[in-house]
Amino acid sequence: MAATVKVMRRPDPGKTSYIRATLKGMALTFKHMVNPDKVTLQYPEEQPDLSPRWRGTHRMEVHADGRPKCVACGLCPTVCPANCIRLVGGEDDQGNRYPIVYEIDEFRCIFCGMCQEVCPVEAIHVGVHFENAEYTRERFVYDLDRLMEQDHPTTLLWDPSDPRSE
Amino acid sequence: MPESTHPQETVTLTIDGREVIVPPGTTILQAAESMGNRIPHYCYHPGLSAPAQCRLCLVEVEGAPKLQPSCVTQVRDGQVVHTTSAKATAMRQGVLEFYLANHPLDCPICDQSGECKLQDYVHAEGRKHGRSREPKRVFGRDDFGGDVLFYGDRCVMCTRCVRFMNEVAQDPRLTVVERGNRSVIDTFFEDGVEGSPYAGNIVDICPVGALVSKDFLHKARAWDLDHTPSVCPNCSQGCNIDLHVRDNRVQRLKPRANPEVNGHWMCDYGRHRYEWINRDDRLRRPLYREGGDTVPGEWGTVLSELLERLEETRPIRAVASPFASTEELATLRRVVDALGGGEILFRSPEADDEIPLPGFPQLARRRDLSPNRRAAELLGMKRVGDAEGRGGLESLADYTGTLIVLGDALADMDEGFGSHAALYLYLGSHPSPAATKADVVLPIPTFAEQEGTFINVEERVQRFWPGLLPPEQARPAWMPLGAILARLGAGELPATAAEAFLAAAELMPELMGLRYETIGTRGAILNEPVLVTAP
Incomplete structure (x- = not known):
């Protein structure tokens, strides 16, 4: 089948003036400079x-004495659809179950917030925060200390006045 | 119904609208279970007596004025039972609410979470919210000695642990003290169950998180564990076990019910000897000698070089391990026979005495601490060395023919072992000093990483399945040994463990007629007539 080619005519540079188009463009630019709805x-x-x-990015809530609120129940790594949480549980000197290792790979995380939703002790939260730039990839695996240091506000996964989004 | 003078052979009753035919003397709970209807229960356990005290298995029996405990009520002909009627369901909900009145609801930090019967039953049939407003009574936790830790708050007072120690271990060390909601399981003396060789079973039978294992404490979540049926490798009893695996590591061993071998139980000796399976120092690639050193190679090149060197005729002797599978041992026997025949030695550790389980006489921690000694003996291998599994190989130190070592770590041999051998082939899973003198080292998996069979002390052949991935290039020993056989024209290379087993059966008349399918998960006794069906 023969291709059909439509030949476009180019404006002849010698016979065309661009002044009109340039003025139109400048007018739009000046309009935006003074536009209050920028x-x-x-x-x-x-x-x-x-x-x-x-x-x-996540943040871990801490008790008043500086211990993480996490009890290493294992629900967040279980529910995590991206499999980005690594948790090793253990027992501290007071006999409390706590996370020896708690790491979140923020590169792998899809920020669904299910870890926060499933947490029975409201320890892990996703945060209202977006400035995450780092110089190395390794720095994007947040360990427990880093998660506890974060101080940005935590997310309300739903509107408290309308929890079912109705 | 006309009265019959003959004892009835079967009883027909109706459970939840379905007819079920069971032998007389069966309880309603067992009859329901036989048709797949699991009635909730705590105090009943198939291996223990039934005190009918948890009140959770109550069912409605037509004609009876009250709900009947199904774990002790025997079936009658024409009985009509309802397990999910409004009355029975309302009763269970009520009983469960009482159980939760003092339960701490600490599922997030409880090790039983995920395999907890209280969790399951309440999730299925319990109230959404408790109505109890009184403060809960608190016991805290108690060290019961041995591997057992007791969290009194979580206990549902089913007394399975007390009855296990009294009836099965016959070593009464636990009892119920106090009454009413203050009643709690306690030990008589400070040392608790310390030293009781079967005490680990009370952790298994505890339906809730009251009794937990110290070894497993906070180690993994129940839902993260993969369960693989296997056979305990720590003595010749061959207890049926499940490997509980996470991250390609065995996290714990649990007994797997087999009424003919170990019932529902296993000993603590076997239960806690699993760490060696998780060892990281493994032989991962075939090694061969180049100049003075052994260097890693590929299976193909190493094997073809090995085969070339095997073609020269030389006397051959071998050392086997009773920890290897029947398939591996039989293939080794065939290779040795094909190369002219020679003596195969093995060494195996022995304990001073047996540790029987009084309430279940078939089960004991046997003197013989290797799982497959019987197979080695049936294959005509000769046991040497002492009760520690050491010594006995002095005659091989200066041996100059072909030497094959399968599985034995040779931990007690000095580094010169085998240095005079014309060809020294070592098949093992872990590196050892004596193995570094080998001309060819072939990596093999442990029993937990391959399929195979063990033959236990009562000559029962039992299968185990792979629960872990073998390290890198490790392959079951019947594979390279089968390749040698095929090259020598003395047999075919088996493609699967099942084929290796069939080849082993040709060598061992005791295994004739048995196949992997007929052995199944329960095992099969040797020299017993088996039903052979046409393939």
């Missing part, structure tokens, strides 16, 4: 307004 955000001086249900 969308550009002066990041990082201006910070975006994140939704309270934004699901960002």
Whole structure:
């Protein structure tokens, strides 16, 4: 089957003026300069307004005495669909079950928030936070100490006044 | 119904609208279980007496004024039983609510979570919310000695542990103290169950997280563990076990019910000897000697070089291990026979005495501490050395013919062992100093990483299945040995362990007529007539 080719005619550069088009473009630019409804955000001086249900990198809640709230029950690694949580449980000197190793691979995480939802002691949370840049890949595996250091606000996975999104 | 003077052979009753035919004397609970209807229960255990005290297995029997405990009520002809009627369900819900009145609900930190009967039953039939407003009574935890830890708050007072120690171990060390909701399981003396050789079983039979193993404490979650049927390799009793595996490591051993071998039980000696399976220092690749050193090679090149060197005729002798599978031992026997025949020695550890389980006389921790000594003996191999599994190989130290060592780690031999042999072939799973002198080292998996059979002390051949992945290039010894046989024209290379077993049966008349399918998970006694069906 023969291909059908439509030949477009190019405007002749010698006979075409661009002044009209340029003025139209400049007019639009000046209009945006004075437009009060501008969308550009002066990041990082201006910070975006994140939704309270934004699901960002994790944070571990701590007790008043500095121990992690996690009891190493194993539900978050079980429920995690991305298999990004590594947990090794143990017993501390007071006989409490606690995580000896608790690591979250934030690269592998899909930020579904199910770890927070399943946690019976409200220890692990996804956070309202997005600035995660690092210089090495290894730094994206957050260990327990790092998760406990995080201080960004935690996510409300649902609107408390409308928990079923009705 | 007309009265019959003859004792009835069977009883027909109806459970939940389905007719079931069982022998007389069966309890309703067993009859229901035989048709796949598992009535919730705590105090009943098939290996113990039934005190009917947990009140959870109560069912509605038409004509009876009250609900009947199904674990002790025997079936009658024409009986109509309802296990899920409104009355029975409401009763179970009520009983479960009482169980939870003092239960700490600490499932997140409880080791039993995931295999807990209280969790299962409450999840299936319990109330959504408890109504108890009183403070819960608190006992805390108690060290029962040995491997056993007791969390009194989680206990449902089924007294299975007390009855196990009284009836089966016949070593009464536990009892119920106090009354009412203050009643708790306790030991008589400070040392508790310490030193009782079968005490680990009370952890298995505890339906909740009251009795937990110290060894397994916080180690893994029940739902993370893969269960593989296997056979305990720690004595010649051959207890049926399940390997509980996570991350390609055995986390614990649990007994697997087999009424003819170990019932529901296993000894603590066997239960706690599994760490060697998880050893990381393993032979991972075939090694061959190049110059003075052994260097890693590929199976193909190492085997073909080995076969070339085997073609020269030389006297041959071998050392086997009673920890190897029947298939491996039989293939070794065939290789030795094909190369001119020679003596095969093996060494096996022995204990001073047996440790019997009084309430289950078939089961004992046997004197013989190797799982497959019987197969080695049936194959005409000769036991040498002492009760520690050492010595006895002095005659081989300066041996100059072909020497094959299968499985034996040669831990007590000095580094010069086998250095005079014209060809020294070592098949093993772990590196050892004596093995470094071998001309060819072939890596083989442990019993937990391959399929095979053991023949136990009562000549029962039992299968085990692979629960772990073998390290890198380790292959069952019947594979390279079978390749040698095939090259020598003395047999075919078996493709599977089942084929290796059939080849072994040609050598061992005791195994004739047996196949992997007929052995199944229960094992088969040798020299007993077996039903052979046409393939």
